[in-house]
Amino acid sequence: MVTGRSGQRRSETAAVELDAYLREFRAGGYSLARVVQVACVRCGGSEFGVRVDDDVGYVERTCHFCGDRWVMVDAADVAEDADPGDAACLCGGERFDVAVGFALREDGEVRWVSVALRCLADGVLGVYADWEIDYSPSGHLMARI
Template sequence: MIEEPGSSEQRRGEDFADLAAAIREFQAEGFAVGEVTESVCGRCEGRAFRVVADDDVARRTCTACGTSEFIVDSADYWDEAEPVECECPCGGDKFAAAVGFSLHPDGEVRWVSVGLRCLADGAMGVYADWKINYGPSAHLVNLA
């Protein structure tokens, strides 16, 4: 987790709105988050995932149907990454996920932040974030 786990400032939440607020507050590299998209399984519309990530990539696996999907542009950089399974400080490994997008004034994506909310205890944090340094990139908002 990029945010300090177990700190006195550990946020907890109950739903997507809480997770979106935590991602907006995080502001990777100081850039305001213009849009937050909830992660939903493309196959069964599930909203519970196991997630593997490193600083620049993330992939989620639906706990209901087992479908794995890369988050945003992670497939393009997966071979260079060293992802590990995300785990909450409580030991939980099932999460609700959302992606925050910092946008340029023209709507192109500048930065991506992957936020997770533990389904065991509600702890929330940003587990990965990376810069998007190519364009066009506005389509990435649909790949959360």
């Protein structure tokens, strides 16, 4: 079981507040240029089970409605080294709204990625994974959520 490590428990009522939460988090000390709310490509659902290995920058999500599984951002590149665990809220909830924040370099390439979850059981927010992107080009990662 992996729990959020943001250090704050904040009960929010709407998934859109993930945007403000991620912007306040400022992973790596950088301001976010873009936050994307995640929806299932297959069915449009927004409830996910999530597996995370923050040590290597691995996140995958599984749609609660249709079962579609998606390895997010550039996590497929580190899948061999990953040992993901199921994300879980401190309340025990394992169904989440998901948002991804992107900090950009001056040239528009991705510098840092942060993945935040909002527990659907109690509304608590947390950043479950964030990592630096140290290669270019990387702008395509914003479409791989």
